Amino acid sequence: MTDDTKRRAEDGTAPERREEPTIGTLVIDEARQRLGRVMAHVGTRIALRPPGGGREWDADPANVRLAHEDEDLWSHIAGARTPTGWRR
Template sequence: MTDDNRERVEAHTTPASTEAPAIGTLVVDEARKRLGVVMDDVGGRLQIRPPSGGREWDADPVHVRSAREDEILRVRVAATAAMVQGRSL
């Protein structure tokens, strides 16, 4: 993971809150049991992408919550490990 990608992951990690997640927030889609970053809000549905990049999916905001500190840490550890091993996350 490049320094630029790591900064994006770190910038997109916020603690859990009761408000709807903002674009760029690291979230958990409870319906799919997936972790991702909110990329957009279109037609009342959130578009979420895995933290390491990849294909977005649509999620009902009712089933989405901000990631907890332990989940945020897991993403940061994975990004750091990928960087140390010389591969992209």
């Protein structure tokens, strides 16, 4: 560990390490503004599918975050409607 890396780890300025979401987890692909469920990890990408079913797409893990509680609620009613601005 370099001195700079050690200092950043100690003072809390080190970049936050993001864990990959597990299969089945509901996430937001921020690059596409789409809600999706993790289907697989394929190489350096994450395969996602809309909660109500549909075509899978690949996402860059750097652009994926866990869905918030209110976004998770939308997944339960995804068959009826999705939030404004989101595509299914």
